[in-house]
Amino acid sequence: MNQEVLEKNLTVVEEDICIRENLVYERPSTLIDIEMHYCPGCGHSTVHKILMEVVQELGIQNDTIGVAPVGCSVFAYHYLDVDMQQAAHGRACAVATGIKRVLPDKYVFTYQGDGDLAAIGTGETIHAANRGENILVIFINNGIYGMTSGQMAPTTIPGMVTTTSPYGRDVEVQGHPLKIGELLALLPGVCYITRQAVNSAANVRKCKKAIKNAFEYQKRKLGFSMVEIVSNCPSNWKMAPVESNKYVENTMIPYYPLGDIKVPEVK
Numbered sequence: 001m002n003q004e005v006l007e008k009n010l011t012v013v014e015e016d017i018c019i020r021e022n023l024v025y026e027r028p029s030t031l032i033d034i035e036m037h038y039c040p041g042c043g044h045s046t047v048h049k050i051l052m053e054v055v056q057e058l059g060i061q062n063d064t065i066g067v068a069p070v071g072c073s074v075f076a077y078h079y080l081d082v083d084m085q086q087a088a089h090g091r092a093c094a095v096a097t098g099i100k101r102v103l104p105d106k107y108v109f110t111y112q113g114d115g116d117l118a119a120i121g122t123g124e125t126i127h128a129a130n131r132g133e134n135i136l137v138i139f140i141n142n143g144i145y146g147m148t149s150g151q152m153a154p155t156t157i158p159g160m161v162t163t164t165s166p167y168g169r170d171v172e173v174q175g176h177p178l179k180i181g182e183l184l185a186l187l188p189g190v191c192y193i194t195r196q197a198v199n200s201a202a203n204v205r206k207c208k209k210a211i212k213n214a215f216e217y218q219k220r221k222l223g224f225s226m227v228e229i230v231s232n233c234p235s236n237w238k239m240a241p242v243e244s245n246k247y248v249e250n251t252m253i254p255y256y257p258l259g260d261i262k263v264p265e266v267k
């Protein structure tokens, strides 16, 4: 209990208001109370929290099924208190397709990194989107293979240093980064594509709203949705968390502009 509550002789209701006013962090009941394995300042943990806040606020915990990837978020099922299925590397959209087709009334989402979704899983992602599978893809774009210690990903931006592009990504040699959001938006089966970020409080709020929209579109059976989240990897970027969030703002977002790329025709 904080000092203000202890010092004042408050009624139970006043005490509750006082505690809430001073509240800066609250774990949603849908997020398991266990220490996460993510590096300090990593965007994965922020996204886990807002994703589970949305599930809690929509009251869909018992009707939601997530598919975990291979990547740093491989253990997402330890934290997200909904039914979860582990997919092989890159295959989350295929697994989610099967789950959704068998259980069409459930809310089904995948949670995937850029190596998982945009490299080994490009085929599964594009075909699920093209078929208009009524699933939500949460796509964490940190421009790197985090789990395997920082190799170049298809999303690594030009000039970005990784262990396999030590002089910075050279588009003449390694090609241009894949803008998966813009690519998928071209497909008729796709209902909603938005690019968000979690590097600032304002962006976290917008990102949460986008995830909520996507679940609502899924409820209305509008088709494939993807919320791409431009995120950080302080460890492999070799930056402190605050510096990595500045890099997201100043270097990643100019390349991957935020906002809706495709929205349903009938909102």
Ligand SMILES: Cc1ncc(C[n+]2csc(CCOP(=O)(O)OP(=O)(O)O)c2C)c(N)n1
Pocket: 070, 071, 072, 073, 089, 112, 113, 114, 115, 116, 117, 120, 140, 142, 144, 145, 146, 147, 148, 153, 233
């Ligand atoms: C079939 C297969 N190929 C390669 C790997 C090695 N591998 C594990 S995670 C990963 C990439 C992870 O990067 P990303 O999906 O961007 O997730 P992040 O760790 O950055 O969140 C790779 C290549 C594997 N586990 N299985």
Ligand code: SF4
Pocket: 037, 038, 039, 041, 042, 043, 044, 072, 142, 146, 147, 232, 233, 234, 235, 236
């Ligand atoms: S290696 Fe990078 S992506 Fe993985 S948990 Fe650490 S900071 Fe996050």
Ligand SMILES: [Mg+2]
Pocket: 113, 114, 115, 140, 141, 142, 143, 144, 145, 146, 153
């Ligand atoms: Mg990654």
